Amino acid sequence: MSNRKIGMWLYKNGGGDKIGKKIIKKLKERDIDVLDDINLRHAIAKNAHIIYHGEEHRGEKLDKLDLFFSYNAGEQTLYQMYLYQALNRIIPMINTYDSFALTEDKFHTSFVLRNNGIKTADYKLCHRDDGHELKKIIKKWDKMVYKPTDGWGGVGLTKIESEANLDMLMPFLNQMDLRYFYVEKFINYDNTDFRVDIVDGKFVACYGRKASGTDWRTNVTSGGSVFIREANDEVVNIAKKACKATGVDIGGVDIIYDRDTEEYIVLEVNGIPAFATPEQEKMGLNFNNKKIDLIVDLIDRKTK
Structure with missing residues (x-):
């Protein structure tokens, strides 16, 4: 009996290359082979097949894989996402195209969250x-x-x-x-948020982000900084509900506390929440191994 085979496209920067190697090693232990660095930008669709034309794995029929794991926010193209959608019509994906597309759109995310009883702005x-x-x-x-x-x-x-x-x-x-x-x-908050990571409905980790003195946005790319922050049960439950409502297998939920209404507000559900960088691991964010194990379990279950 041949091994199961998946495709994976995981970001390489910020320690992502080492994360990918750990995932591949653990999947190999479960007899799951991985075609690594499969960017759909380098694939073509021909009749009933989606064929990869990259330097490695050239000629692979991606529609014959047991699953495709897409986890790269920074290099997406419209063409890549179009094939992502097509491929998901044939094989399982993490995250599914529908959940990915939903969480990429802020209005649709808020609309769905509100209709599932989850407070947003x-x-x-x-x-x-x-x-x-x-x-x-x-x-x-x-x-x-x-x-x-x-x-x-x-x-x-x-x-x-x-x-x-x-x-x-x-x-x-x-x-x-x-x-x-x-x-x-605009929510009256203390310029900090909770980022809560969920994989397959299970709590992975929580950390905080704080806006810089000259900005109100907590995003690291906008000058925000990461700090150690414990999650309480209410925040974790809100994050789990948000991921379930949006259908993501893997999600990072951004939550703030509204000081006027004294309640937690979901700002965003991120379908590709980053792993802790080497620098963040040094400061005490040590959730990467737990997240890797849960992702490997998820892939194992979805390909059986």
Whole structure:
């Protein structure tokens, strides 16, 4: 009987290359072979097959794999995601394309979370021609955040603190030829968040992120810093519910505490939450091995 075989595309930076080797080694111990570094950017679809054309594994029919594990946020292309969707129609994926696409869209994520009883920031999605609605909202909310519905790392987030701010922003947004505007009520919080990692419905770890003194965003790519932070039961349960609602096998849930309403708010569900970097491991974030073991268990179960 031949071994099970999966494809994997895991980020290499920030210690990701070593993480990938550990995953491959543990899967090999379970008789699961891995085609590593399979970037769908280098694949073509031909009739009933998706064929890989990279330097390694050239000619492999990816639709014949037992599973594909995609875990690379920084190098995605529209072509790669299009084939991701097609491949998931034939074989199992981690995360599924549907859950990946959902969590990539901030409006759809908030919409689904709210309909599953999970508290998010109040939001408004309106057509680009309904700019007057935004003026009504800023008067009601006092402060709000404009968010691109896609993207990650805090890129494009704009805090709007007055109607004058909005008047300055609107011409810029109109130049971008957006079809719609998505805004959220600005939450009064302490400029820190919880990042809670969940794999296969199980709690992996929690750490905190803190915005820099000159910014309100906690994202590390926006100048935020990571610190050790313990999770409480309420935060963990909220994260598990958010991952279940969005359908992700692996999720990192960003949660803040609203000081006005005294409740926890889910800001985002990240379908590709990073492992701890070597620098973060030195400061005490030691969840990588637990996360690797849970991912290996998940792959093992999904390919049986």
